[in-house]
Amino acid sequence: MKRRSGGGPAVRSLATLATGLAVAAVLPIAAACSNDGGNGGGGGGSGSPSASGSPGASASAGVLTAAGARSALITEADLGYGWNEEKGAAGWRDSLPVGKVDIAEFLDDKASAAVCQKFVDALYTDELLGKPSGASALTGFSDADRARMLYQVASYDRNRLDDSMAWLRTVPSACDQFTITGDGGGKRTVQVVEAPLPKTGDARQGLNMTVKGTVDGEPLTFTADIAAVRVGSSAITVTNGGLDGVELGSTRQAVEQGTRRLEAVLAGKTPPEQPPGPQD
Numbered sequence: 068m069k070r071r072s073g074g075g076p077a078v079r080s081l082a083t084l085a086t087g088l089a090v091a092a093v094l095p096i097a098a099a100c101s102n103d104g105g106n107g108g109g110g111g112g113s114g115s116p117s118a119s120g121s122p123g124a125s126a127s128a129g130v131l132t133a134a135g136a137r138s139a140l141i142t143e144a145d146l147g148y149g150w151n152e153e154k155g156a157a158g159w160r161d162s163l164p165v166g167k168v169d170i171a172e173f174l175d176d177k178a179s180a181a182v183c184q185k186f187v188d189a190l191y192t193d194e195l196l197g198k199p200s201g202a203s204a205l206t207g208f209s210d211a212d213r214a215r216m217l218y219q220v221a222s223y224d225r226n227r228l229d230d231s232m233a234w235l236r237t238v239p240s241a242c243d244q245f246t247i248t249g250d251g252g253g254k255r256t257v258q259v260v261e262a263p264l265p266k267t268g269d270a271r272q273g274l275n276m277t278v279k280g281t282v283d284g285e286p287l288t289f290t291a292d293i294a295a296v297r298v299g300s301s302a303i304t305v306t307n308g309g310l311d312g313v314e315l316g317s318t319r320q321a322v323e324q325g326t327r328r329l330e331a332v333l334a335g336k337t338p339p340e341q342p343p344g345p346q347d
Contacts, residue, residue: 156207166247
């Protein structure tokens with residue numbers, strides 16, 4: 068079932084958004100928490116936090132090479148009917164979710180204000196999990212509903228990756244609702260809530276972000292699913308967003324199939340050309 072923007076909670080120019088080119092959610096997505104005794108954020112179909120995924124995934128995880136990162140990328144076949152791979156995904160940007168956080172809304176909670184500013188800043192940098200320390204690869208897809216999905220695979224310093232995931236886990240509580248001001252002075256309302264993900268990988272985090280603002284006097288709502296799954300010291304990140312709402316099922320499909328591909332690559336295997344059926 069499609070979640071339509073305009074009802075629920077949550078870069079070039081806003082004019083780009085208005086012309087329909089802006090559905091690009093350009094963040095490698097981040098993840099939520101350390102595997103060392105922490106939980107995995109929005110893991111599991113029920114949405115309850117969980118740090119465990121595929122048993123022994125970390126123990127069998129190897130080093131991600133440049134060729135392996137490319138092989139671990141999902142394909143149109145992994146997403147199913149309606150999705151088309153797009154070139155130039157590395158240049159996708161959308162400015163609606165980016166701006167200066169209104170610190171006054173946080174009263175004396177400056178720490179939460181800093182979390183939210185770091186979050187919105189990271190949406191534009193393609194480094195929500197931090198800068199990869201090793202191989203990385205990305206691809207992008209679009210569907211008929213003007214949604215765009217950015218998908219990235221990368222290798223990180225393990226300690227920094229754990230820190231990034233632990234930080235992102237704080238975003239839903241610190242940034243459940245706040246206001247940002249864009250470069251043009253326009254005010255936008257941002258909402259972030261936790262979103263359920265399949266129980267896969269070593270740790271995972273799902274978020275849903277909604278940004279509401281106006282362009283040329285016309286109200287617009289940008290909705291994005293943000294997801295990350297860690298496997299050893301590597302991770303997949305997914306951003307699936309658009310002006311016409313987001314289909315959570317496609318985000319979950321990318322997470323499930325992408326984690327399988329990454330685990331296969333790290334185990335020295337070749338991912339199948341055709342994806343297997345869904346797991347329970």
